[in-house]
Amino acid sequence: xxxxxxxxxxxxxxxxxxxxxxxxxxxxxxxxxxxxxxxxxxxxxxxxxxxxxxxxxxxxxxxxxxxxxxxxxxxxxxxxxxxxxxxxxxxxxxxxxxxxxxxxxxxxxxxxxxxxxxxxxxxxxxxxxxxxxxxxxxxxxxxxxxxxxxxxxxxxxxxxxxxxxxxxxxxxxxxxxxxxxxxxxxxxxxxxxxxxxxxxxxxxxxxxxxxxxxxxxxxxxxxxxxxxxxxxxxxxxxxxxxxxxxxxxxxxxxxxxxxxxxxxxxxxxxxxxxxxxxxxxxxxxxxxxxxxxxxxxxxxxxxxxxxxxxxxxxxxxxxxxxxxxxxxxxxxxxxxxxxxxxxxxxxxxxxxxxxxxxxxxxxxxxxxxxxxxxxxxxxxxxxxxx
Amino acid sequence: xxxxxxxxxxxxxxxxxxxxxxxxxxxxxxxxxxxxxxxxxxxxxxxxxxxxxxxxxxxxxxxxxxxxxxxxxxxxxxxxxxxxxxxxxxxxxxxxxxxxxxxxxxxxxxxxxxxxxxxxxxxxxxxxxxxxxxxxxxxxxxxxxxxxxxxxxxxxxxxxxxxxxxxxxxxxxxxxxxxxxxxxxxxxxxxxxxxxxxxxxxxxxxxxxxxxxxxxxxxxxxxxxxxxxxxxxxxxxxxxxxxxxxxxxxxxxxxxxxxxxxxxxxxxxxxxxxxxxxxxxxxxxxxxxxxxxxxxxxxxxxxxxxxxxxxxxxxxxxxxxxxxxxxxxxxxxxxxxxxxxxxxxxxxxxxxxxxxxxxxxxxxxxxxxxxxxxxxxxxxxxxxxx
Numbered sequence: 001x002x003x004x005x006x007x008x009x010x011x012x013x014x015x016x017x018x019x020x021x022x023x024x025x026x027x028x029x030x031x032x033x034x035x036x037x038x039x040x041x042x043x044x045x046x047x048x049x050x051x052x053x054x055x056x057x058x059x060x061x062x063x064x065x066x067x068x069x070x071x072x073x074x075x076x077x078x079x080x081x082x083x084x085x086x087x088x089x090x091x092x093x094x095x096x097x098x099x100x101x102x103x104x105x106x107x108x109x110x111x112x113x114x115x116x117x118x119x120x121x122x123x124x125x126x127x128x129x130x131x132x133x134x135x136x137x138x139x140x141x142x143x144x145x146x147x148x149x150x151x152x153x154x155x156x157x158x159x160x161x162x163x164x165x166x167x168x169x170x171x172x173x174x175x176x177x178x179x180x181x182x183x184x185x186x187x188x189x190x191x192x193x194x195x196x197x198x199x200x201x202x203x204x205x206x207x208x209x210x211x212x213x214x215x216x217x218x219x220x221x222x223x224x225x226x227x228x229x230x231x232x233x234x235x236x237x238x239x240x241x242x243x244x245x246x247x248x249x250x251x252x253x254x255x256x257x258x259x260x261x262x263x264x265x266x267x268x269x270x271x272x273x274x275x276x277x278x279x280x281x282x283x284x285x286x287x288x289x290x291x292x293x294x295x296x297x298x299x300x301x302x303x304x305x306x307x308x309x310x311x312x313x314x315x316x317x318x319x320x321x322x323x324x325x326x327x328x329x330x331x332x333x334x335x336x337x338x339x340x341x342x343x344x345x346x347x348x349x350x351x352x353x354x355x356x357x358x359x360x361x362x363x364x365x366x367x368x369x370x371x372x373x374x375x376x377x378x379x380x381x382x383x384x385x386x
Numbered sequence: 387x388x389x390x391x392x393x394x395x396x397x398x399x400x401x402x403x404x405x406x407x408x409x410x411x412x413x414x415x416x417x418x419x420x421x422x423x424x425x426x427x428x429x430x431x432x433x434x435x436x437x438x439x440x441x442x443x444x445x446x447x448x449x450x451x452x453x454x455x456x457x458x459x460x461x462x463x464x465x466x467x468x469x470x471x472x473x474x475x476x477x478x479x480x481x482x483x484x485x486x487x488x489x490x491x492x493x494x495x496x497x498x499x500x501x502x503x504x505x506x507x508x509x510x511x512x513x514x515x516x517x518x519x520x521x522x523x524x525x526x527x528x529x530x531x532x533x534x535x536x537x538x539x540x541x542x543x544x545x546x547x548x549x550x551x552x553x554x555x556x557x558x559x560x561x562x563x564x565x566x567x568x569x570x571x572x573x574x575x576x577x578x579x580x581x582x583x584x585x586x587x588x589x590x591x592x593x594x595x596x597x598x599x600x601x602x603x604x605x606x607x608x609x610x611x612x613x614x615x616x617x618x619x620x621x622x623x624x625x626x627x628x629x630x631x632x633x634x635x636x637x638x639x640x641x642x643x644x645x646x647x648x649x650x651x652x653x654x655x656x657x658x659x660x661x662x663x664x665x666x667x668x669x670x671x672x673x674x675x676x677x678x679x680x681x682x683x684x685x686x687x688x689x690x691x692x693x694x695x696x697x698x699x700x701x702x703x704x705x706x707x708x709x710x711x712x713x714x715x716x717x718x719x720x721x722x723x724x725x726x727x728x729x730x731x732x733x734x735x736x737x738x739x740x741x742x743x744x745x746x747x748x749x750x751x752x753x754x755x756x757x758x759x760x761x762x763x764x765x766x767x768x769x770x771x772x
Binding site for chain 2: 001002003007030031033034035040043044049050051052053054086087089090093097098102115117118119122123124229230231232233234248251252254255256257258259260261263266
């Protein structure tokens, strides 16, 4: 079982805190945004006297409301196409288990969300990476690069859109290219769309289930975690119009009995969150992104792919090894007692030796903190010796 | 992925309800007992404004309180031996993943909790059953029967104590026999102890971690689901003093990020549940068991293993195929518009063709309903033609 790249640094962060340092956490995707009040209130005003199992696939009322949410996003599904899961994590596990046997392969553009590695090990399947490049802003690699990797064991292509850790938003044309290849080779296209709402510069998200002809191939992974700043709820869903996928995923869901009941109440209520909440949140993230990219681009030798969505970016630094640098920042560096914690990007690549000089930065802090954090990086790079 | 044996009947139950029949649900382990008020209140009075991730292994405060709970039960562990999981289900998945590789084997006395099958498929490992018999009240099979099944691929023995679906409570001597064999062959002993408190006739539970010399071998699977009638919370834990097991399980925990946050609040508060709650609950279940066993023993041709714990029993019926009988009860039988739903026991056996004439009954209904349900079974057996 691989360790998440973010976790290796935790002991150094603990030591830094013990020494009285302040840390700006740019390493994790835990937003500081408040959960919608309507969701918090729903938990407080419910009147259950038994916290009983819910249906394994999630309550019908909640799934019907989720279907309505998708319709508003031009994704035409009904509640029978939806299985409520314990976070997007479990939706991924169910998807891997439902479409692959032991030793089967799934192609994923790298860098990718590091926990995909853990889910592949847990499911006994193999991730085959196809590299996307910072110089292309992490756009979809050429389709020929995918085709070269397809073997009889290949069962699916997985994308994260908008991307963690890249912040890249796939265009309609890119989704159509992926649609063509999965139809040509009869593969599944799994899309982790948990950051659907987080798009900037007026760009809109194009879901794989908006693409016609993909009904038998498309599986959406979704979650309330980031959308409503409810990471701790652990509610997500798997969405597919492929009956066999849903039937198989349901067996996995039944084996673990039920998703959490209180969190489903919060998540159902969260669907009533007013648009003004999202407008404010997206505006805040876009501002943060702009500030962060501007500050980073002032630092000599730093290259950054400007994200179009989600709240991460991959930053290339004028160093040799970001693992060492990130550890050094915690152990040996500070500006007036303050330092930063970043996620070395090598853990987001499956190919060995790639991304060693890159880090992932999550802009989940307010702009004032982001400016301070970027300044700390700038000062650190002045004195850091590889 | 195998289907849970309880699920196959669901469509027939739906049809029966549509026809206006009343169903006594003896098929599932969803108690009708109220959740402790202290746990329900904790959720209503918390004042989180962000439902954030908790630590992957569960909050330290909660784990310290769990350790204190174990000490009261003569199980000497501290919070570092505990990983909070999303239900006992996830604790089982983590245990399977942490101690076995693909194709490894785990020996389990059958009949066993049917979802173990699902977790073994999800983990790519093989369950090797060793039969326990209704005529022995489902006591531990002879150790020689285990020894015959041990191969180089065998990594563990798994027991459920008190047992679902048998209600059997292993004696201290039986646990010691298992301790000897896992030490002799260097195996893990995994014990699903979620029904720890549910013991009757003055018997007490003996945990595998009360047995000395098992620290490197023992893994406890636990859950708040039945203890506090909080099945929907989805909070459990994995407990082991084996450092490597905890370190590996932690990686699985980190990959899925966090257990549910609201449910951890409820579960932490539930640890303050007064003893009077348990006294009343255990007394209620013991009464239900006595009533159920008495009523069933009045029926000609019925054999039942008297449970010493949990709230299930395996009942042998004078029929050939319990699958057909259970379906027939829903489709074609009623007493004054009322019928019963039972779980055919074959799904709790891994060996083919065993337990075909047995059902599992969960005594999770009040005594009045149990008497009516037993009477319906009695009348049904009078007219049922194999």
